[in-house]
Amino acid sequence: MLILAFVVGVLTAFAGLFLKWLISQIQFVLTNQFSISTSNFLYLIYPVIGIFLTSLFIRRVVRDDIGHGVTKILFAIARKQSNIKVHNTWSSVIASAITIGFGGSVGAEAPIVLTGSAIGSNLGRMFHMSSKQLMLLVGCGAAGAVAGIFKAPIAGLAFVLEVLMMDLTMGALVPLLVSCVTAASVTYALSGWGAVFECHIDYTFAASRIPADIMLGIACGLLSLYFTRMTNGLEGIFRKLRSPYAKLVVGGTMLSVLIYLFPSLYGEGYELIELLLNGKGEGDWLTALNRSLFYGHDYMLLVYLSLVILFKVFASTATNGGGGCGGIFAPSLFLGCICGFVFSRVWNINEVFGIYLPENRYALLGMCGLMSGVMHAPLTGIFLIAELTGGYQMFMPLMIVSVCAYLTIITFEPHSLYAMRLARRGELITHNKDRAILTLMNMDSVMDRYSKYLTPEMTLGEVVRQISVSRHNVFPVLNADRQLVAVLYIDDIRHFMFRTELYDQLRVNGMMVQPAARLSTQDEMEGVVRVFEQTGAWTLPVVDSEGRFVGFIRKSRVFTMYRQMLADISTE
Numbered sequence: 136m137l138i139l140a141f142v143v144g145v146l147t148a149f150a151g152l153f154l155k156w157l158i159s160q161i162q163f164v165l166t167n168q169f170s171i172s173t174s175n176f177l178y179l180i181y182p183v184i185g186i187f188l189t190s191l192f193i194r195r196v197v198r199d200d201i202g203h204g205v206t207k208i209l210f211a212i213a214r215k216q217s218n219i220k221v222h223n224t225w226s227s228v229i230a231s232a233i234t235i236g237f238g239g240s241v242g243a244e245a246p247i248v249l250t251g252s253a254i255g256s257n258l259g260r261m262f263h264m265s266s267k268q269l270m271l272l273v274g275c276g277a278a279g280a281v282a283g284i285f286k287a288p289i290a291g292l293a294f295v296l297e298v299l300m301m302d303l304t305m306g307a308l309v310p311l312l313v314s315c316v317t318a319a320s321v322t323y324a325l326s327g328w329g330a331v332f333e334c335h336i337d338y339t340f341a342a343s344r345i346p347a348d349i350m351l352g353i354a355c356g357l358l359s360l361y362f363t364r365m366t367n368g369l370e371g372i373f374r375k376l377r378s379p380y381a382k383l384v385v386g387g388t389m390l391s392v393l394i395y396l397f398p399s400l401y402g403e404g405y406e407l408i409e410l411l412l413n414g415k416g417e418g419d420w421l422t423a424l425n426r427s428l429f430y431g432h433d434y435m436l437l438v439y440l441s442l443v444i445l446f447k448v449f450a451s452t453a454t455n456g457g458g459g460c461g462g463i464f465a466p467s468l469f470l471g472c473i474c475g476f477v478f479s480r481v482w483n484i485n486e487v488f489g490i491y492l493p494e495n496r497y498a499l500l501g502m503c504g505l506m507s508g509v510m511h512a513p514l515t516g517i518f519l520i521a522e523l524t525g526g527y528q529m530f531m532p533l534m535i536v537s538v539c540a541y542l543t544i545i546t547f548e549p550h551s552l553y554a555m556r557l558a559r560r561g562e563l564i565t566h567n568k569d570r571a572i573l574t575l576m577n578m579d580s581v582m583d584r585y586s587k588y589l590t591p592e593m594t595l596g597e598v599v600r601q602i603s604v605s606r607h608n609v610f611p612v613l614n615a616d617r618q619l620v621a622v623l624y625i626d627d628i629r630h631f632m633f634r635t636e637l638y639d640q641l642r643v644n645g646m647m648v649q650p651a652a653r654l655s656t657q658d659e660m661e662g663v664v665r666v667f668e669q670t671g672a673w674t675l676p677v678v679d680s681e682g683r684f685v686g687f688i689r690k691s692r693v694f695t696m697y698r699q700m701l702a703d704i705s706t707e
Contacts, residue, residue: 136264136268136271136272136310137309137310137313139255139258139259139262139264139272139275139310140272140275140309140310140311140313140314140317141313141314141317142258143251143254143255143258143272143275143276143279143314144275144279144282144283144313144314144315144316144317144318144321145317145318145321146251146254147247147250147251147254147276147279147280147283147314147318148279148283148317148318148319148320148321148322148325149321150224150228150247150250150251150254150280151247151251151280151283151284151318151322152283152321152322152325152326153228154228154231154232154243154246154247154250154284155243155284157228157232157236158231158232158235158236158243158402158403160236161232161233161235161236161237162235162236162402165177165181165236165237165238166401169426170426171422171425171426171430172425172426172430172431173426173430175395175398175426176395178238178391178394178395178398178401179391179392179394179395180391181237181238181391181394182237182238182239182240182387182390182391182394182401182454183383183387183388183390183391184237185233185234185235185236185237185238185239185459186234186237186239186383186386186387186390186454186457186458186459187383187387187458188233188237189230189233189234189239189458189459189460190379190382190383190457190458190459192229192230192233193226193230193458193460194379196226197222197226197230199220199222199226201222201223201226201227201230201246201249201460202455202460203245203553204227204245204246204248204249204462205245205248205249205277205298205299205462205553206553206554207219207223207249208248208249208252208273208277208299209299209300209553209554211252211256211273212270212273212299214577216266216269217256217259217266217269217270217272217273218256218260218269219249219252219253219256219257219273220253221253221257223249223250223252223253224250224253224254224257225250227246227247227249227250227460228246228247228250230246230459230460231243231246231247231460231461231462233460234454234459234460234461235402235403235461236402238390238391238394238401238402239390239402239454239459239460239461240390240393240394240400240401240402240404240447240450240451240453240454240461240466241403241451241454241455241459241460241461241462241463241465241466242403242461242462242463242464242465242466242467242468243284243403243461243462243464243465244280244281244284244285244462244464244465245461245462245463245464246460246461246462247280247283247284248276248277248280248281248294248462250276250280251275251276251277251278251279251280251283251318252273252274252276252277252280253276254276255269255272255273255274255275255276255277255279255314256269256272256273256276258272259272259273270301271301271306271307271310271311272310273299274295274299274301274307274311275310275311275313275314276314277291277294277295277299278291278292278294278295278311278314278315278318279291279314279315279317279318280318281294281315281519282314282315282316282318282319283318283319283321283322284322285331285519285522285523286319286322286323286330286331286522286523287319287331287518287519287522287523288312288315288316288318288319288522289315289518289522290515290518290519290522290523291311291314291315291318291319292311292312292315293512293514293515293517293518293519294512294515294519295311296514297510297511297512297513297514297515298510298511298512298515298551298553298554300554330522330523330524330525331523331524332405332408332409332412332523332524333409333413333524333525334412334413334495334499334524334525340528340529340531340532343488343490344490344492344532345535346488347479347482347487347490347492347497348500348532348535348536348539349535349539350478351474351475351478351479351497351500351501351504351536351539352504352535352536352537352538352539352540352543353539353540353543354474354478354504355471355474355475355501355504355505355507355508355536355539355540355543356504356508356539356540356541356542356543356544357543357544358444358470358471358474358505358508359467359504359505359507359508359509359540359543359544360508360543360544360547360548361448362447362448362463362466362467362470362505362509362552363509363544363548363551363552363555364548365448365449365452366448366451366452366463366552367552367555369448369449369452369453369456370452370455370456372456373385373386373452373456373457379458382456382457382458383457383458385453385456385457386453386454386455386456386457386458386459387453387457389449389450389453389457390450390453390454390457393446393449393450393453394450396427396428397427397439397442397443397446398425398426398427399423399427399443400443400446400447400450403465403469404465404466404469405465405469407423407469407472407473408468408469408472408498408502410422410423411423411472411473411476411494411495411498412472412495412498412499412524413495414494414495417433420436420494421433421436423436423439423440424436424439427439437477437480437481440473440476440477441477443473444470444473444474444477447466447469447470448466451463451466463509463510463552464506467502467505467506467509467510468502468505468506470505471501471502471503471504471505471506472498472499472501472502473498473501474501474504474505475497475498475499475500475501475502475504476494476495476497476498476501478492478497478501479492479493479494479496479497479498480494496529499520499524499529500520500529500532500533500536501536502516502520502523503516503517503519503520503533503536503537503540504516504536504537504539504540505540506519506520507536507537507538507540507541508540508541508543508544509544509551509552510551510552510553511541511544511545511548511550511551511554512551513534513537513538513540513541514537516533516537516540517530517533517534517537520533521533573659573660573661573664573697576660576693576696576697576700577660578654578656578658578660578663578677578688580696581660581688581689581692581693581696582677582685582686582687582688583607583686583687583688583689583692584685584686585607585610585611585684585686585687587601587605587610588610588611588612588613588617588684589601589610589611589612589613589623589643589647590612590613590614590615590643591612591614591620591621591642591643591644591647592642592643592644593642593643594638594639594640594641594642594643595628595631595632595637595638595639595640595641595642595646596635596638596639598610598623598628598632598643598646599632599633599638602625602632607687608624608625608626608674609622609623609624609625609674609687610622610623611676611684611687612643612644612647613684616683617683617684618678618681618682618683618684619653619676619678619682619683619684620647621647621648621649621650622647622648622649622650622676623643623646623647623648624648627646627648628646650672650675650676651670651671651672651675652666652669652670652672652675653675653676653677653678654666654675654676654677654678654688655677655678655679655680656677656678656679656680656685657680660693663675663688663693664693667690667693672690673689673690673691674687674688674689674690675687675688
């Protein structure tokens with residue numbers, strides 16, 4: 136396991152480095168000749184081309200949905216015994232490089248996290264690992280991806296615990312750390328020992344700034360709520376468009392117009408983050424208006440940045456909805472940075488309480504707040520920003536902003552953007568052991584399927600003959616369309632089933648009873664267990680959406696499997 140964790144860390148780091156290099160090369164070729172003093176009409180063309188090429192690549196080459204990378208990992212853990220398809224080890228890298236290189240307003244981190252998890256899953260299957268070991272290797276791949284692409288090993292570990300919701304045991308801790316440290320070390324060795332965002336930290340914590348930190352945290356939480364709700368709403372609109380070309384037209388048009396108006400939305404937006412973190416004053420920060428229609432209108436800086444905050448979610452969702460591939464890591468950091476900068480600028484203009492807030496330091500705090508809010512991951516936000524920037528001396532304000540942002544958003548949204556899609560379907564693994572085990576269980580694994588059944592017109596003699604060759608004590612009674620009419624329990628007829636004089640007189644329709652409840656093939660195991668508790672039944676029938684009989688579920692079998700899975704999860 137440790138050797139595989141090491142290999143996963145190495146391969147994931149190389150995948151992350153290759154993806155970042157490929158994106159930078161595409162962007163350089165496309166935009167290095169752009170003028171900084173005027174808007175560039177090619178911003179109207181590049182994003183559409185990128186989305187089109189990505190969509191074509193996914194539909195013709197991959198032929199599988201590779202969007203929502205982290206959600207796919209959560210689904211694989213919950214429903215596919217941590218099996219992730221082989222093509223995910225490379226397809227997300229190619230697709231996201233094309234999307235982002237041509238200007239797609241999304242991040243490369245979620246695709247590389249899916250790539251890392253796919254590497255771990257497929258290596259584990261190659262060496263015939265158990266499902267529990269496979270789950271751990273998937274976690275190692277995700278942790279290594281975050282650690283490598285951000286040079287943030289602690290954040291990689293925190294990400295797996297908070298976002299993928301894996302339990303931290305001593306058996307899991309060491310492999311996860313091996314992958315994190317290995318991936319970060321490889322990235323450091325090949326790309327230099329500097330932080331991802333080089334910035335000089337001269338911040339001194341002061342108690343007088345705590346109210347501002349709290350208010351920034353609340354603002355980040357509310358902005359996270361806006362980002363989450365708006366993303367869901369816009370994704371719903373794109374889901375209604377069946378044709379990929381209709382999606383391309385709507386998404387491409389929306390994205391290209393927004394990038395033309397606000398060039399900062401082009402790609403991941405890390406240039407603007409670097410500018411806001413390292414700018415020495417007004418002269419530097421005004422360069423954010425370069426290449427836009429706002430160039431030369433210095434008084435419009437705050438308006439421009441506020442509009443970027445407002446429209447970033449439209450640009451990101453249009454990228455993915457139109458056929459592109461990318462994640463929300465970078466958009467969260469991008470939005471948080473601008474939010475913190477705008478918050479501190481407004482604060483300083485109004486001289487609130489006579490306290491000055493350093494804009495670049497509050498841009499840093501905003502990144503932490505948005506990451507914590509959007510991902511519902513306060514520890515990941517704290518450690519990621521500290522490791523991204525080398526700002527370890529800012530732990531106190533980072534914690535304050537992170538906690539306030541998290542508490543604000545969970546008041547309105549109990550699940551992160553990654554998890555809410557699965558939570559609605561009852562397919563989300565959580566730290567709640569009982570719920571986690573029930574989520575891992577499925578109907579097929581506990582259901583008895585019958586090849587024999589009774590009809591209402593059958594006589595007692597025919598029933599007895601069927602019972603004599605069966606091991607069951609309950610039988611379904613079906614009509615001509617195989618729809619469940621009722622059930623027949625042996626215990627109900629035991630006292631007269633051997634009276635041969637009744638064999639031709641009694642029929643099933645006079646002996647059958649209605650079951651205490653009917654389960655559906657669409658039911659989740661948590662709901663199944665709840666029905667058993669409410670009815671007190673020991674055996675319940677399962678029907679499909681049209682009422683056709685599928686099988687029986689027995690409480691004893693559910694308990695047996697539950698016990699086995701609990702023992703498997705608890706064993707290190």
